[in-house]
Amino acid sequence: DIQMTQSPSTLPASVGDRVTITCRASQSISTWLAWYQQKPGKAPKLLIHKASGLESGVPSRFSGSGSGTEFTLTISSLQPDDFATYYCQQCYSYPWTFGQGTKVEIK
Amino acid sequence: EVQLVESGGGLLQPGGSLRLSCAASGFTFSSYSMNWVRQAPGKGLEWVSYITSVSSTIYYADSVKGRFTISRDNAKNSLYLQMNSLRDEDTAVYYCARDCGDYGGTFDYWGQGTLVTVSS
Numbered sequence: 001d002i003q004m005t006q007s008p009s010t011l012p013a014s015v016g017d018r019v020t021i022t023c024r025a026s027q028s029i030s031t032w033l034a035w036y037q038q039k040p041g042k043a044p045k046l047l048i049h050k051a052s053g054l055e056s057g058v059p060s061r062f063s064g065s066g067s068g069t070e071f072t073l074t075i076s077s078l079q080p081d082d083f084a085t086y087y088c089q090q091c092y093s094y095p096w097t098f099g100q101g102t103k104v105e106i107k
Numbered sequence: 108e109v110q111l112v113e114s115g116g117g118l119l120q121p122g123g124s125l126r127l128s129c130a131a132s133g134f135t136f137s138s139y140s141m142n143w144v145r146q147a148p149g150k151g152l153e154w155v156s157y158i159t160s161v162s163s164t165i166y167y168a169d170s171v172k173g174r175f176t177i178s179r180d181n182a183k184n185s186l187y188l189q190m191n192s193l194r195d196e197d198t199a200v201y202y203c204a205r206d207c208g209d210y211g212g213t214f215d216y217w218g219q220g221t222l223v224t225v226s227s
Contacts, residue, residue, distance in 0.1 A: 034214075036152075036214075038152075043202055043217035043218060043219055044144075044152065044202075044214070044217055045217070046207075046213070046214060046216075049207070049208075049213050049215075050213075055215070087151065089152070089212075089213075091210070091212025092212075094157070094212070095154060095168050096154045096157075096211075096212040097154070098151055098152040098153070098154070099151070101151045
């Protein structure tokens with residue numbers, strides 16, 4: 001199975017900060033990576049597909065990059081609604097696997 | 108508007124069985140592959156199972172293989188997960204999720220989830 005490792009696990013940040021979350025795959029997954037946002041008690045929401053494709057309706061302050069084994073999710077200017085947990089997920093090969101999550105919390 | 112509504116969760120003892128359902132609306136259900144993804148309390152996300160639009164291909168996570176069965180009824184716009192031989196570690200919120208990936212594995216719409224608690 002492909003292991004996905006996110007860093008950091010927790011990210012204290014303030015409104016307006018530029019935030020970057022890293023996701024590493026245990027083997028190359030090309031650009032077969034998605035990013036999700038999850039708020040407490042809610043279902044995850046797809047933000048980014050194929051490493052850098054912004055889902056319709058997702059604010060442009062979110063961006064994704066990377067290929068192979070290293071990927072990043074960047075929030076250019078953190079907004080109050082962005083405090084949440086973020087997960088990366090590989091869809092290169094079954095079984096599809098998620099990172100352990102990164103909680104973006106108020107500093 | 109795409110809607111996915113899970114039902115069927117509950118509290119049961121180890122070794123028991125349960126059938127989850129997911130009612131889909133707002134899109135052509137028969138054209139999409141579907142998935143079940145679960146989340147144990149306070150933990151991360153774990154993909155559970157996948158089924159293609161016409162049920163021709165089915166995958167399971169190793170953790171549920173041989174115990175869980177995914178199925179769908181396109182005439183009823185419904186997805187199912189039959190869960191047998193349940194274990195404590197199956198306790199989780201179970202989400203159904205629509206698949207939008209070229210080859211599977213990208214989940215663009217999710218239901219609100221249904222909680223399954225396995226405890227003696």
